[in-house]
Amino acid sequence: MAQIDCFGQPTTIATAAGLEAWNATQMAFLAHGAATPEHLGATLTADPEFALAHAVKGMFMLLLGRGELIQTARDACAAAQTSARNLPVSPREQTFVAALEVWLEGHPLKAVALLDSVLEAAPEDALAMKLAHALRFVLGDAQGMRRSIEAVMPAYGDDHLARGYLMGCHAFTLEETGEYGRAAATGGAALELCPDDAWGLHAVAHVYDMTCSPEKGLNWLAGREAAWAHCNNFRYHVWWHKALMHLDLGQTETVLHLYDTLIRADKTDDYRDISNATSLLMRLELEGIDVGNRWGELAETSATRTDDGQLIFADLHYLLALVGGRREDAAATLVARIAADGARSANEMEMRMSSPGVAAAQGLEAFGEGNYGAAFRGLSTARRHIQLAGGSHAQRDVFERLTIDAGIRAGAMQEALGILDERTTRRAGRDDSFAKARRAMIATATASSLHASMN
Structure with a gap:
């Protein structure tokens, strides 16, 4: 007999203990809670034949973007399929299993479409909402994230347990689509409803990054540490945002302290942690800051990931580590x-290896070699489609900074200025410290060139 979960969804789970653990799994997932795997494990211990839990486990594995976890995801899919054959499951649960199947076949867009079909039938299904949001984030589909969230919003009344988490997701989509004022207000309201909504809190941090307001960002984060202390490795990402704010203020000693004590205190090989670390160190180096031997462990770890190929976003950050750590052979x-992979383009992720991946990778490698003309050509080509790499505006900005600096170093001043202007327009028409410094560099170089031509 189906039991009703915390979001009102009929769920073919056999035991009361299993349902309790399943509800805890869903709530922890919405909050990016470190306890999510523990609750999921308890669910499957209580009900080993629960097909939906197996399917969700497989999706969680795929979201981690690691080649060695593909087999774990396949095993979870097989367990879900077996359970679905042996026991009657609802069409909703069968659709989750089908979404995992097509994702494993290399078609995440089809997986999103299947999750959307779940939401069309049951918009109040917060599990499907958050999974679709997470997958679209990986695919770099900001507009799709926003459409998906706004389509289900009427189903989330004041009594819906996930209303705050939905609002946090909405805040992030508003920020990524340029509605900064609404994003900040929505993220603040989300946190009032769900004080552990780290995603909503971080959406507001994004707003302050994109509007060049580091002081306001630091004030926003101050005293709200409990909102992300419970998180999985997402907590490192929130500390990364704090470090970006200090960097914009020129407080580089504070940035390095945050790096050492919080952002990279745990030397994990999770690509999201690697991306936090590499992009922060590269930003520091572009400002002329000596980061010491910090590249070493990142490069050592990334050298073991060169054949992974699950996400171009991950690969480009592994490459940043190899460039920063001067590991030329591994970078090559x-x-x-x-x-x-890009030449093969056999599935959606390999197509992203082709574009923007190949041009971006070649540009980063050339930058590390000091070949700034080639670096600028590669990176400026990649930036036309860089959103397809996934991630956020703030995360992809390291590639924008490298493109601009490559252009300046290659003497392509007007081209670099044009990219800088586009970046400023995207940031509510404001210049951060990076942009101000580059405008000064371009002005000085242009004046010197004009002076030389007149003599």
């Missing part, structure tokens, strides 16, 4: 593998 191996 990774660039060649991205090119080979």
Whole structure:
């Protein structure tokens, strides 16, 4: 007999203990809670035949973007399929299993479409809402994220347990689509409803990054640490945002302290943690800050990931580590593998290896070699489609900064200025400290060139 979960969804789970653990799994997932795997494990211990839990486990594995976890996801899919054959499951639960199947076949867009079909039938299904949001984030589909969230919003009344988490997701989509004022207000309201909504809190941090307001950002985060202390490795990402704010203020000693004590205190090999670390160190180096030997462990870890090929976003950050750590051979191996995957383009993720992946990878490699003309050509080509790499505006900004600096170093002043102007327009028409410094560099170089031509 189906039991009703905390979001009102009929769920073919056999035991009361299993349902309790399943509800805890869903709530923890919405909050990016570190306890999510523990609750999911308890669910499957209580009900080993619960097909939906197996399917969700497989999706969680795929969201981690690691090649060695593909088999775990396949095993979870097989368990879900077996359970669905042996026991009657609802069409909703069968659709989750089907979404995992097509995702494993290399078609995440089809998986999103299946999750959307769940939401069309049951818009109040917060599990499907958050999974669709997470997958679209990986795919770089900001407009799709917003459409998906706004389509289900009428179903989330004041009594819906996930209303605050939905609002946090909405805040992020508003920020990524340029509605900064609404995003900040919505994120604040989300946190009032769900004080542990780290995603909503971080959406507001994004607003302050994109509007060049680091002081306001620091004030926003101050005293709200409990909102992300319970998180999985997402907590490192929130500390990364805090470090970006200090960097914009020129407080580099504070940035390095945050890096050492919070952002990279745990030397994990999770690509999201690697991306936090590499992009922060690269930003520091572009400002002329000596980061010491910090590249070493990142490069060592990333050298073991050159054949992974699950996400171009991950691969480009592994490459940043190899460039920063002067691991030329490993960097060349990774660039060649991205090119080979891109040439094949057998599925959606390999198509992203092709574009923007190949041009971005070649540009990063050339930057590390000091070949700034080639770096600018590669990176400026990649930026036309860089959103397809996934992530957020703030995360992808490291590639924008490298493109601009490559242009300046290559003497392509007007082209670099044009990209800088586009970046400023996207940031509510405001310049951060990076933009101000580059405008000064371009002005000085242009004046010197004009003076030389007149003599």
